[in-house]
Amino acid sequence: MVDFSFEHYYAGQGERKPSMVSCITDTDGRNPSSVIGAVRRGLPMRAYALLKDSLHKHDAEMGMLLNIQPRTLSRRKKEARLSPAESDRVVRLARITDAAISLFDDEQEAVAWLDRPLAILDEESPLQRASTDIGAREVENLIGRIEHGVFS
Numbered sequence: 001m002v003d004f005s006f007e008h009y010y011a012g013q014g015e016r017k018p019s020m021v022s023c024i025t026d027t028d029g030r031n032p033s034s035v036i037g038a039v040r041r042g043l044p045m046r047a048y049a050l051l052k053d054s055l056h057k058h059d060a061e062m063g064m065l066l067n068i069q070p071r072t073l074s075r076r077k078k079e080a081r082l083s084p085a086e087s088d089r090v091v092r093l094a095r096i097t098d099a100a101i102s103l104f105d106d107e108q109e110a111v112a113w114l115d116r117p118l119a120i121l122d123e124e125s126p127l128q129r130a131s132t133d134i135g136a137r138e139v140e141n142l143i144g145r146i147e148h149g150v151f152s
Contacts, residue, residue: 020094020101024050035091043087045080051094055111055127065093065131096130099143118142 022029
């Protein structure tokens, strides 16, 4: 698995580190077929742990964001693998994280923004809004509008 430590911004001069999606799926992240295959097989729990650590969340918070009940999460830790549906939700949050990092070009700033309640999202944070597929699309659209200077 590729190292995606929070403090490590760049692998070298001008070289960007791998995306969160590529790190958690152990793929190059740009090939949808490889990401889909990893999701269908179910991601290892280390993918969940990596995302959780990068977002500075506890299990209870991540469970709420990913719609995974505490008992189910405990069982998944013992099994060391997420279900395909849970894996899909982990990739969804990783995709949102990647988009925010790309927007801010700084992981700490991106994570802080992802946690900040926003009026445009009915006072939910982007992470809270992204707990559903339609909400994730809304956050991705918001990031796109900000990137292109279109404020709503």
